[in-house]
Protein backbone atom coordinates (compact mmCIF):
# COMPACT_ATOMS: atom_id res chain seq x y z
CA UNK A 1 0.00 0.00 0.00
CA UNK A 2 1.16 3.57 -0.69
CA UNK A 3 2.52 5.55 2.20
CA UNK A 4 0.59 8.71 2.89
CA UNK A 5 1.26 11.63 5.19
CA UNK A 6 -1.84 12.77 7.08
CA UNK A 7 -3.04 16.20 6.03
CA UNK A 8 -0.96 16.35 2.86
CA UNK A 9 -2.34 18.77 0.29
CA UNK A 10 -1.12 19.00 -3.30
CA UNK A 11 -1.95 22.37 -4.87
CA UNK A 12 -0.69 24.69 -7.62
CA UNK A 13 2.21 27.02 -6.88
CA UNK A 14 0.11 30.16 -6.65
CA UNK A 15 1.13 32.06 -3.52
CA UNK A 16 3.79 34.73 -3.41
CA UNK A 17 5.65 32.92 -0.62
CA UNK A 18 5.74 29.58 -2.50
CA UNK A 19 8.77 30.48 -4.59
CA UNK A 20 10.99 31.07 -1.59
CA UNK A 21 9.90 27.75 -0.08
CA UNK A 22 10.57 25.94 -3.38
CA UNK A 23 14.05 27.43 -3.70
CA UNK A 24 14.83 26.44 -0.11
CA UNK A 25 13.69 22.85 -0.74
CA UNK A 26 15.76 22.67 -3.93
CA UNK A 27 18.83 23.87 -2.09
CA UNK A 28 18.29 21.24 0.62
CA UNK A 29 17.45 18.40 -1.76
CA UNK A 30 19.96 19.06 -4.57
CA UNK A 31 22.59 21.15 -2.83
CA UNK A 32 22.85 24.90 -3.08
CA UNK A 33 22.91 26.32 -6.59
CA UNK A 34 22.24 22.97 -8.27
CA UNK A 35 19.22 22.10 -10.35
CA UNK A 36 17.53 25.45 -10.07
CA UNK A 37 18.56 28.23 -12.48
CA UNK A 38 17.26 26.82 -15.78
CA UNK A 39 13.94 25.88 -14.29
CA UNK A 40 13.76 29.20 -12.54
CA UNK A 41 14.07 30.95 -15.90
CA UNK A 42 11.47 28.65 -17.45
CA UNK A 43 9.17 29.28 -14.52
CA UNK A 44 9.16 32.98 -15.14
CA UNK A 45 8.98 32.73 -18.94
CA UNK A 46 6.13 30.29 -19.46
CA UNK A 47 2.46 30.36 -18.68
CA UNK A 48 1.93 26.77 -19.84
CA UNK A 49 3.96 25.15 -17.12
CA UNK A 50 2.55 22.99 -14.31
CA UNK A 51 4.08 23.76 -10.95
CA UNK A 52 2.66 22.08 -7.86
CA UNK A 53 3.59 22.15 -4.21
CA UNK A 54 2.98 19.66 -1.42
CA UNK A 55 1.82 21.37 1.75
CA UNK A 56 1.32 20.07 5.25
CA UNK A 57 -0.04 22.23 8.05
CA UNK A 58 0.74 25.34 6.03
CA UNK A 59 4.33 24.33 5.31
CA UNK A 60 5.55 23.61 1.78
CA UNK A 61 7.47 20.33 1.93
CA UNK A 62 7.91 19.44 -1.73
CA UNK A 63 7.31 20.52 -5.27
CA UNK A 64 7.21 19.35 -8.85
CA UNK A 65 7.58 21.33 -12.03
CA UNK A 66 6.64 20.38 -15.60
CA UNK A 67 7.45 22.49 -18.67
CA UNK A 68 6.75 22.06 -22.39
CA UNK A 69 9.00 19.95 -24.61
CA UNK A 70 8.83 19.25 -28.32
CA UNK A 71 9.44 15.85 -29.85
CA UNK A 72 11.29 16.74 -33.04
CA UNK A 73 9.61 14.03 -35.05
CA UNK A 74 7.89 14.30 -38.40
CA UNK A 75 5.45 15.85 -37.68
CA UNK A 76 6.57 17.29 -34.33
CA UNK A 77 4.59 16.63 -31.19
CA UNK A 78 4.37 18.65 -27.99
CA UNK A 79 4.68 16.99 -24.60
CA UNK A 80 5.95 17.93 -21.17
CA UNK A 81 9.17 17.47 -19.24
CA UNK A 82 9.24 16.74 -15.53
CA UNK A 83 11.90 18.55 -13.57
CA UNK A 84 12.64 19.49 -11.00
CA UNK A 85 11.05 17.24 -8.37
CA UNK A 86 12.23 17.75 -4.82
CA UNK A 87 11.05 16.87 -1.34
CA UNK A 88 12.41 18.40 1.87
CA UNK A 89 14.86 15.93 3.46
CA UNK A 90 12.74 15.39 6.61
CA UNK A 91 9.79 14.35 4.44
CA UNK A 92 11.48 12.11 1.89
CA UNK A 93 10.48 8.47 1.39
CA UNK A 94 6.97 9.02 2.68
CA UNK A 95 5.13 9.17 -0.62
CA UNK A 96 5.32 12.94 -1.21
CA UNK A 97 7.33 12.66 -4.47
CA UNK A 98 4.89 10.11 -5.79
CA UNK A 99 1.83 12.15 -4.76
CA UNK A 100 3.24 15.27 -6.45
CA UNK A 101 4.11 13.43 -9.65
CA UNK A 102 0.76 11.66 -9.87
CA UNK A 103 -1.14 14.92 -9.31
CA UNK A 104 0.90 16.59 -12.05
CA UNK A 105 0.33 13.73 -14.46
CA UNK A 106 -3.38 13.79 -13.67
CA UNK A 107 -3.48 17.48 -14.70
CA UNK A 108 -1.44 16.77 -17.83
CA UNK A 109 -3.74 13.93 -18.87
CA UNK A 110 -6.70 16.26 -18.48
CA UNK A 111 -4.90 18.70 -20.81
CA UNK A 112 -4.38 15.87 -23.37
CA UNK A 113 -0.61 15.82 -22.96
CA UNK A 114 0.61 12.72 -24.88
CA UNK A 115 3.90 12.08 -23.07
CA UNK A 116 6.12 13.23 -20.21
CA UNK A 117 9.90 12.94 -20.22
CA UNK A 118 12.29 13.10 -17.29
CA UNK A 119 16.04 13.05 -16.84
CA UNK A 120 16.51 11.51 -13.45
CA UNK A 121 17.41 8.71 -11.10
CA UNK A 122 16.76 5.36 -12.85
CA UNK A 123 16.15 3.77 -9.44
CA UNK A 124 13.20 6.09 -8.74
CA UNK A 125 11.17 7.05 -11.80
CA UNK A 126 10.27 3.55 -13.07
CA UNK A 127 8.20 3.13 -9.91
CA UNK A 128 6.18 6.11 -11.18
CA UNK A 129 5.53 4.49 -14.56
CA UNK A 130 8.49 5.94 -16.49
CA UNK A 131 10.43 3.75 -18.92
CA UNK A 132 13.73 4.24 -20.72
CA UNK A 133 13.07 6.69 -23.58
CA UNK A 134 15.43 4.91 -25.97
CA UNK A 135 13.13 1.90 -25.93
CA UNK A 136 10.59 4.07 -27.72
CA UNK A 137 13.09 5.70 -30.08
CA UNK A 138 13.11 8.91 -28.06
CA UNK A 139 16.39 10.73 -27.49
CA UNK A 140 17.51 13.33 -25.00
CA UNK A 141 18.82 16.66 -26.30
CA UNK A 142 21.80 16.31 -23.96
CA UNK A 143 24.29 13.48 -23.58
CA UNK A 144 23.09 11.66 -20.50
CA UNK A 145 23.35 8.01 -19.47
CA UNK A 146 20.65 6.28 -21.57
CA UNK A 147 18.90 4.87 -18.52
CA UNK A 148 18.53 8.37 -17.02
CA UNK A 149 16.35 9.60 -19.87
CA UNK A 150 12.86 8.26 -19.34
CA UNK A 151 9.37 8.73 -20.68
CA UNK A 152 5.87 8.07 -19.46
CA UNK A 153 3.51 7.73 -22.37
CA UNK A 154 0.03 9.03 -21.59
CA UNK A 155 -1.51 8.75 -25.06
CA UNK A 156 0.07 6.05 -27.23
CA UNK A 157 -2.28 6.80 -30.10
CA UNK A 158 -1.24 10.45 -30.27
CA UNK A 159 2.43 9.45 -30.03
CA UNK A 160 2.03 6.86 -32.78
CA UNK A 161 5.34 5.67 -34.17
CA UNK A 162 7.08 9.01 -33.80
CA UNK A 163 10.74 8.97 -32.79
CA UNK A 164 13.34 11.69 -32.35
CA UNK A 165 14.88 14.16 -29.95
CA UNK A 166 12.67 15.55 -27.18
CA UNK A 167 13.77 19.12 -26.53
CA UNK A 168 12.99 21.43 -23.64
CA UNK A 169 12.02 24.98 -24.45
CA UNK A 170 15.00 27.34 -24.63
CA UNK A 171 15.28 29.77 -21.76
Ligand SMILES: CC(C)(COP(=O)(O)OP(=O)(O)OC[C@H]1O[C@@H](n2cnc3c(N)ncnc32)[C@H](O)[C@@H]1OP(=O)(O)O)[C@@H](O)C(=O)NCCC(=O)NCCS
Nearest residue numbers: 029030085086087092093094095096097098120121123124
Ligand atom coordinates in the same frame (compact mmCIF):
# COMPACT_ATOMS: atom_id res chain seq x y z
C1 LIG B 1 13.86 11.69 -5.26
C2 LIG B 1 12.74 12.34 -4.44
C3 LIG B 1 12.07 13.45 -5.22
C4 LIG B 1 11.70 11.24 -4.14
O1 LIG B 1 10.63 11.76 -3.38
P1 LIG B 1 10.17 11.00 -2.07
O2 LIG B 1 8.96 11.66 -1.56
O3 LIG B 1 11.34 10.90 -1.16
O4 LIG B 1 9.88 9.54 -2.68
P2 LIG B 1 8.58 8.63 -2.50
O5 LIG B 1 8.21 8.58 -1.06
O6 LIG B 1 7.56 8.99 -3.50
O7 LIG B 1 9.19 7.22 -2.92
C5 LIG B 1 10.06 6.62 -2.03
C6 LIG B 1 10.73 5.43 -2.65
O8 LIG B 1 11.44 5.82 -3.80
C7 LIG B 1 12.77 5.33 -3.72
N1 LIG B 1 13.66 6.49 -3.74
C8 LIG B 1 13.45 7.71 -3.25
N2 LIG B 1 14.47 8.52 -3.54
C9 LIG B 1 15.36 7.77 -4.24
C10 LIG B 1 16.61 8.03 -4.82
N3 LIG B 1 17.19 9.24 -4.78
N4 LIG B 1 17.23 7.03 -5.45
C11 LIG B 1 16.65 5.82 -5.51
N5 LIG B 1 15.47 5.52 -4.98
C12 LIG B 1 14.81 6.49 -4.35
C13 LIG B 1 12.92 4.51 -2.49
O9 LIG B 1 12.88 3.16 -2.87
C14 LIG B 1 11.72 4.84 -1.67
O10 LIG B 1 11.10 3.74 -1.14
P3 LIG B 1 11.60 3.10 0.25
O11 LIG B 1 11.79 4.23 1.20
O12 LIG B 1 10.49 2.18 0.59
O13 LIG B 1 12.86 2.40 -0.12
C15 LIG B 1 13.25 12.90 -3.09
O14 LIG B 1 13.80 11.86 -2.33
C16 LIG B 1 14.27 14.02 -3.25
O15 LIG B 1 13.93 15.20 -3.28
N6 LIG B 1 15.55 13.65 -3.33
C17 LIG B 1 16.63 14.62 -3.50
C18 LIG B 1 16.56 15.33 -4.83
C19 LIG B 1 16.51 14.37 -6.00
O16 LIG B 1 17.27 13.40 -6.04
N7 LIG B 1 15.56 14.63 -6.93
C20 LIG B 1 15.31 13.81 -8.07
C21 LIG B 1 16.39 13.94 -9.05
S1 LIG B 1 15.86 13.43 -10.58
